[in-house]
Amino acid sequence: MIDVIIAGAGPTGVFLASELQLQGVEALVLDKEDEPTKVVRGLGLHARSIEILDQRGIADEFLELGTQYPLAGFFAGIIKPQPQGLDTTHPYVLGIPQTTTERLLTQHALELGVEIRRGTEVTGVSQDEDNVEVMLDGGTRLRSQYLVGCDGGRSTVRRQLGVGFPGEPSGRDHLMGEMELTADPAEVAAVVAEVRETHKDFGAGPPVDGVYRVLVPAAEVAEDRTAPPALEELKAQLVRLAGTDFGAHSARWLSRFGDATRLADTYRTARVFLAGDAAHVHPPFGGQGLNLGIQDAFNLGWKLAAQVNGWAPPGLLDSYEAERRPVAAQVLDNTRSRPSASVTTWAGTAA
Numbered sequence: 211m212i213d214v215i216i217a218g219a220g221p222t223g224v225f226l227a228s229e230l231q232l233q234g235v236e237a238l239v240l241d242k243e244d245e246p247t248k249v250v251r252g253l254g255l256h257a258r259s260i261e262i263l264d265q266r267g268i269a270d271e272f273l274e275l276g277t278q279y280p281l282a283g284f285f286a287g288i289i290k291p292q293p294q295g296l297d298t299t300h301p302y303v304l305g306i307p308q309t310t311t312e313r314l315l316t317q318h319a320l321e322l323g324v325e326i327r328r329g330t331e332v333t334g335v336s337q338d339e340d341n342v343e344v345m346l347d348g349g350t351r352l353r354s355q356y357l358v359g360c361d362g363g364r365s366t367v368r369r370q371l372g373v374g375f376p377g378e379p380s381g382r383d384h385l386m387g388e389m390e391l392t393a394d395p396a397e398v399a400a401v402v403a404e405v406r407e408t409h410k411d412f413g414a415g416p417p418v419d420g421v422y423r424v425l426v427p428a429a430e431v432a433e434d435r436t437a438p439p440a441l442e443e444l445k446a447q448l449v450r451l452a453g454t455d456f457g458a459h460s461a462r463w464l465s466r467f468g469d470a471t472r473l474a475d476t477y478r479t480a481r482v483f484l485a486g487d488a489a490h491v492h493p494p495f496g497g498q499g500l501n502l503g504i505q506d507a508f509n510l511g512w513k514l515a516a517q518v519n520g521w522a523p524p525g526l527l528d529s530y531e532a533e534r535r536p537v538a539a540q541v542l543d544n545t546r547s548r549p550s551a552s553v554t555t556w557a558g559t560a561a
């Protein structure tokens with residue numbers, strides 16, 4: 211029987227698998243997608259996540275590929291003064307695309323011997339006193355001692371458990387993508403600066419190799435946010451807000467995201483746990499979701515390993531929810547406090 215199955219090979223799932231493997235616990239990671247996503251959601255890592263990577267001896271690889279920015283922050287759209295005298299060796303925000311973070315975390319997991327099985331969707335979950343049965347698309351069944359749902363905001367594991375996910379649905383969508391613009395860069399910068407005086411959630415970031423990261427509010431909340439928008443939809447919104455679509459073309463990827471805010475009623479149902487976006491979702495402004503997921507995994511990993519290895523004292527596993535759920539609740543409250551036109555941060559563009 212497998213020690214721990216992890217549903218989802220996003221940042222939370224692969225980092226949790228590494229933490230288990232480090233303690234000699236076999237972790238099998240399943241992901242429904244054949245390939246890692248090309249969509250660059252997150253752009254930043256915060257001090258605590260970098261400290262964790264440092265503790266595992268892998269921070270240098272991230273630092274080499276990222277850019278250090280001064281610590282900032284905001285509450286309800288109001289910029290806060292820089293925190294002084296933080297007790298950390300990493301008092302900065304590390305700008306690094308989420309795709310790079312995921313690649314490095316996956317590399318770390320594979321080096322430790324984690325098995326990641328892609329193109330494998332978890333469709334069902336059942337459990338008894340002794341183990342968990344995981345149903346896969348195609349009918350295969352796997353048994354493990356424990357299962358962790360790291361399968362994102364629409365978590366199948368959470369739904370299969372019947373765990374409530376109360377909160378607010380999305381009230382505002384945004385369209386985002388990487389693309390080329392034919393407009394002169396100086397003109398793009400000037401128009402973006404003007405629009406951002408009234409719409410902080412609008413941007414076309416400084417081009418990297420001629421490719422811009424474009425962010426624009428959507429006209430309406432989509433019924434199905436899993437479907438990427440068409441380039442034409444994004445261009446129409448550019449015209450509506452900026453009076454020009456900048457000649458956008460050759461999109462590398464397009465994505466749509468909302469500002470739903472939800473927290474799982476519980477992080478544990480007997481032998482099954484939830485971590486990362488499967489346990490909490492919130493608007494991305496402030497760039498905290500991926501960081502929360504890494505920190506969930508860091509908290510849960512050694513405790514679950516202790517349980518599997520037979521030395522966990524009573525109550526240790528339950529301390530995961532006791533410690534991590536209040537942190538997510540606080541982040542959710544913080545991201546709820548925002549003006550109607552949100553301040554753009556790591557979520558969108560550095561413009």
Ligand SMILES: Cc1cc2nc3c(=O)[nH]c(=O)nc-3n(C[C@H](O)[C@H](O)[C@H](O)COP(=O)(O)OP(=O)(O)OC[C@H]3O[C@@H](n4cnc5c(N)ncnc54)[C@H](O)[C@@H]3O)c2cc1C
Binds near residue numbers: 220221223365367487
């Ligand atoms: C625009 C935007 C900007 C953001 N910026 C930041 C930022 O700067 N900093 C930050 O910290 N966070 C940011 N976030 C949030 C961050 O992207 C997420 O919080 C993070 O990806 C969550 O990681 P995860 O591993 O928990 O879930 P995910 O990354 O969603 O990974 C879940 C994985 O599970 C797989 N899966 C789903 N269902 C199944 C199934 N049934 N069976 C098997 N596999 C399954 C999926 O294919 C996926 O690979 C941003 C989000 C958005 C939308």
